[in-house]
Each structure stands twice: as structure tokens, then as C-alpha cells.
Amino acid sequence: MSTLTSLAQLQAVASGVAQPLATVRHCHLAEAPLVMVPLKLAGEAAAPLAVMLGSDPGSPTLLVVPQPRNRDQRFAFAADLARVALKYIESSRGQVEELPPGKEGEERIRYSDAPQLLVPNRGGVAFLRMLGRSTRFRRTDGPYAVEPSVPVLGRWLTWFTDRYDHPGSCLLLTMTETLRLHWATGQSALEDGNLAALVGWIDPPEGLTGPQAAALAEDPLATPPAGPTTDPGFDNEVLAPAVAAYDAARGPARDRAEERVRAVLETQLAPTWELMWRAVGLLRGLPEGASVPQRWERDRDSFTYFHQTFGEAYPQARRDSPVRAAKRLHDMERAQDAYDAQRAFDDPLVMAEHRLNGLAFGGEVTGCDPTRKDESGKRPKLRPHVWVRTGDPVRLDPGTTVCSAANPKIKGTVVEIGPDGAVLVELTGGMGRKLTPEPGTVPQVGDRVVFTSLTLGSFGPSRFPDKENTPWTHGGPPADYEPTDDDAAEDWS
């Protein structure tokens, strides 16, 4: 949070409708994402109740567990889910792009596309994580055999939820978080967690204000919760009797009872399904940020690698080894820094945060010496001077390296900051190789410019010991995690 987002929230309160926090879309949005709305049984860690999923808003698939405490039905559900999800994953690979060979001459490829999962909220991610954990170690033979697709699904779900933790990754997104990245509402973060209320503020239906739409969204009878937890009132009054009737029914009555369970669960899922696609539409209305394709490329790399090595790899371990955990933390911190910087360069409204903090400043160019040279060295260097008049609270010391927000290749150094808000910047790079600047590189008097000390950074590879060289302080080299019989036979009750 910052004064900037807080102000946007106040403006939302005053105007009765959400206010923008971004001028571009900061996430990749697939042409055909796989929307998933899962529900789980209250009080259980990972007992699936139902899921509505698909990549066509007009024809969702509904999968249901009529007796959610029945272990066999759970695995049947997992197998059904696997069929839909794995087919989607396989169909979203696109073409194979050949890349220049790697360091050791190995062949490298990248799929031209990747799957994208959209769930309503963080609870949905947690549920997929648990579902992945409870299915990836299962065996397809022996006394506890499950369908071959079940552990495959488990590994994929685990991979998606791992990637979710990676800042800037768009393989698995939650709708509430994604919307909140782009809009501020006049309600608190707590209420924003309700997808219907959030969409109500951003895009209130005809004739309603944001707060009115949000109020409607808080009534579980008018708007069922977006899951994975169901409304307790629904559980007690509708679902429990329907499940009990299914348990009691025999013969053809059982099919009818199952239909009934499906029907009641559908009433809880369909409204969220609609909302998800409405939200997709809202996000599509924003132009894509310039660095989005670059981050999606990293996602495609990760997907390609996981897909290519799937056959020879084991299911992901229950817990990371120390080196892996440390590397992961480090990677995530760097990804976060890179993601934050990229968003700022992509979007003046995000850059405004840095102007507010004094790490960037913007204003009008009041003076300019575009062909100024520094001739103190052996060879003269092109060092144009630019004076910028700004009202921003500049907190950069003279000597700080800055770059242009509009074109980060143009670099410079802060020379002095006058008391009246005039900043002198000496440009040092990005103007071509000659002693006169390439046209269009050096700003002219009257231009509006923004300079910042933020960098897109060179986020080179991290240095961590290989698995084999794990220091003894961290337990020495870990054994590969091989699932045991116990894993395969683990209770799921």
C-alpha cells in the first residue's frame, strides 16, 4: 500500500466505482485460458466436492463427487479432472521453436505457447496444491492402484502451484489478485477477496453503484461464494440433504439423486463461472504491458522444460531440500525485483509510486545542451546536459545513475539538484556511437520526461552449490525423493 493506492481508494469511495491502478495489463492473458472454479467439502483438507472448468465460457464441464467422503469417488473425480486438464495442457503447446544450442551444445527448444489456469482466489490455489499433493504419489499398480492419469495430474497441479509462487508468472493466476493489481475499490482488502464484490465495484451492473453491487455480492443467497469453501447455509440446508438422499437411494433412484447433487452444486458454481469470464473481459480491455511477453517467455521455458522432462522425473518431493529451498527463495526475490521494475517502466501509473518516493522524477525540460562534450579525457565523449523542472520530491544524490522511463537505454547521471526543483542530468549513453546524438534520443526543451534510478537490472544466474555439493551444515547431499509404498497407500479420508 502507498498514499497513491490509498488515494485511489478514496476516489473510488467518492465516485462509487473502482479507480484504475494501472494503465496497461501487467499479466499475460491466454486466448483460451482454462478457467477452474473448485469447491471442497467444509472441514476437510482436500476433499473435492465439485469443479466447473473449461476454456469456452459457453460450455463449462461440471465434475462432481456425489458422496464427498467416499475415497473411490474422489479418485474417480481426480481421473475425470485429469482427462480435461491434461488434454488442455497438451493442446496449449503451440509450435516448437528451435533455440540456439546451449553451453554444452545441447539442443534447446521452446514451445510457442503454454497453458494458463485461472482460479477465483488464493483459496483456489491452496486447494489445487492440496489436490496435487494428495494425488501425485499414487501408484497405478498394486493394491492401491489408481488410474494412470491421477498421479500425472498431481504432478502438473504441483508444478502450476509452484509457478504461482514465482513473481510475475502467469501460468496460474487468481482473479481477485489480478483484478486488484489493476483497480482500487472503495472497500477494504478483506471485501476485495470476494470476487463478486470486487467485480461489482469495477463494473457495476446497469443501474447500480459499486457499493450497491458489492452489497448484493455479500448475500450468499443472491451470490454464492466463489469457493473453494461453500456457504455454510447451503451446506446445511441444501447440500447435506441432497448427499444424504444419494446415500440412501438404490437402483435408478440413485442416478436421480446424483443428478440432484449435481444440480445443487451447479447453482453454487455457475454464478462464479460467469464472473470469471466477465473479469477476463475486463482485463482484455487493457492493453498489454510491454514486458509481459518477456515474462511469458520465461513461463513458456518453464513449461517446456517440465513437459520435456516429465517422463524421466520423479514426483516433486514432499519438501524442498535445503539447497533447492535457498535457491528458490533467491530466485523469487530476484524475480520480484525484476517484475516490480518492469511494471514501473511499462506503466506511468506504477512509475508514479517511485516519483512519490523520490526514486524517480518527472517534469518539463527547461534547458538542453544536446551536443555538449566532455573533453577532459584522451578522446572527447558525448555528454549532453538536460535541465528538468520538477515538482516531485527528488531523493537522489548527485552522482546517481538514472535512465529515462520512456526509454531505459538512455542513461545519465544526476549532476545537481537546485532548490527550485531544477535537476541537471548529464546523459551518458543510449544516444548512438557518434559525437552527435541520434535524432530523437536527447529530449528537447518543452518535452516532458521522467528519469529514474530504477534499473531493469541484469539478473544473471544465481550461484548455489549443486545438489551433490550441499554443505554438511545443510544436511549434506539429499537423496532423490523416491515415493514409497506408504506414499502410494496414503489415506485420503
Place this chain on the structure above:
Amino acid sequence: MSMTAPDLDRLRGVAAPRNHDARTIAALTANPGCARRGVMDAAGVDKDAVARHLGFGVPFGQSQFAITRGNTFEAQVKADGCAELLTLLRDRLGLEVPEVAYDDLGAVGDNEGREVRHARTRKLVQRALETGEGTLFDHPLLRLDIAGRPAYLEPDVIAFQLGGRFHIVEIKSFAVIDGQAEADQVAAAARQSAVYVLALRRLVAELGHDPVEKVAHEVFLVCPENFSNRPTATPVDIRPQLAVLERQLARLTRVDTIVAQLPEEITFDLGEALEEAVRTVEARYAPECMSSCEMAFFCRAEARACGATGALGRSVRDDLGGVDSVETALALAEGVLEPSEDLAETAEQLRLAARLRREALAGVA
């Protein structure tokens, strides 16, 4: 009895005082700065009934699936004189639990008074402290003074005594998966356990023993393991929660001062004057109230109606340098309101933020 008791009874009106449990006491610490809650709780007002009467009932309630799951798990752990629990304490935690005695301190018959039950708990604890007799004490009835009045705690916990030292054991039905449970749920359980530890420590102190030495700050959380019904026990250090709790309970005593300033005739009886009475006592709404106070929907509506920035969250209020009103903050941001001296800095931030937003958004059009 404290001096405020008669006033508080009058405040509550004709309704019987509402009992506290560890959940409500733990919740007390969630918003200690709220006078409204402080007074209503100290007087034992049934806030749920009040909120309902005002048309802001909380639609909470629990799913019967969750309740069934919780009860089944607890019954299983406690079956046969807590056989599973003992196995856990012995095998999992490596405790040398010798011979076992199990005392159920639950109510005998329907009309056994709370005082009588508490006296029984007290006697057994005393015996244990002096002789080391007894191992597991189920359903102890503990007492804790809240704002000068005794609150009885009917915990679903077991006090476990080993070598003259008590541990609180809490049975929860959320799962621990690969050694990890959902942080929110663990935090809530730790807050509740802290209430029991505190109450047990007070009792031990009353009995003339060293509370810190005799009641462990480490509690045992018993939860289902992975996706099974098998219980697992995890020791949790609740010292941080205990510190918060003690601090907040001490602050609650200020209720006296607040009550002293209320008009003579005010009462929380469920009548026509209720809304006015509630509004008379100042609230301090924050979104956290939603999960901890039955009055939340009423207070939220009130906060929103008067344009309180706190309704948007504590962090928003902090960002605004403590400016309470949306209108004032916007007026400062637009430069149409001359700030007072102490708000000069906030006002400058807001004006700057407003200009930056304008500039950035203008670039789009």
C-alpha cells in the same frame, strides 16, 4: 467484585450475562482500542443478539460437515481414556508418561453450577500440584477475570500433568500436511491456547505455586496428519500470544473510566433505544472486526456512512497519516482544504499523489 459491577449489570439490562469462552476472550485482543466492544463485553452483553436486533445479524454459522468432522476427530482422540492421545505423547513427543489417570471434569448432570465445577477443577489441580497425582484432566472449568468480573472458560481442552507441570492440549481438526498447517488456523489455535494457559496460571498462582514453573508455555496441538484421520501432535510456543493477551486484558480495565462517562440511563436492552445506546459508545471499526466481533456489520455500516477511512483498512488510514474522514482526505488532496499544522505533511503527500495520478492517467487519454 469490582466497583463497576453494578453499573455494568444495569447496562446489560434484563438479559442474562453472556459467557465468555477462549474464542471470545482471544477476540477481545483483536481490537483493544474499541470502547464499544470493551463496554459490551465487560457487561456481558449478548452482542450477537444486539446486532440481530439492529438488523445486522452476522450470517456466520458453521457447516455441519465441518462440525461432524471436528467432533468425530475429537471423539477418536479421546476414546478409551485418551488412548490415542497418550500414544502420541509417548511415541511422537518422546515423553515418559508413566501410569495414567484420566479425570473428566465435565458437568455432572445438567444443573451443576459453574462455581461447583470450578471448585472441583481447583481441587484436582491442587492435588496434582501437591502430590503429582493425575495425568489427564478433561474439560477443566477455568476462570479468568475480564475487566474485573470472573469469566468461566469451558475449554475443549485437556490439561496434561507430567512431573508436576501442566501442559495444555488442544484438539483441532485442521490437517497438518507434511509438517505444515494453515498459518491462520495455527495462529487462532495459539491465541485460544494462550487464554487457557493464562487462566491455568492464575489458578496455580492462587493456589500458592509458581505459575510459570508449573504451567508450560508450550502447548500441544493435536491435529489430523496429512489426509488421514490419524492424529499428530505439534508443540507450539505460545509466549508471544500470552504477552499480547496479558497486555490487552490489562488495558480492558479502563472500561471503568469509559462507563463512568456514559449517560445515566443508557442500557443495551433489546428495545427501541438500543441503537442510540450503541452509538453512544464510541467504536473503532477496522476490517479485522469482521472475523472477531459480532457487531462488525453494524459498525462497518456506521463507519462507511460517516465516511471513515478506517473502513478501508488500517494500512489505508496509516497511509493517510491518520486522517479519519474520506471527505477531509480528498479535500486535502485536491487542495481545497487548508491543512492544520499537524496535517501539513500529510496534505502535501496527498496533493502530490493526486497530481501524479492525474498526470499518469492523462497520458492514457
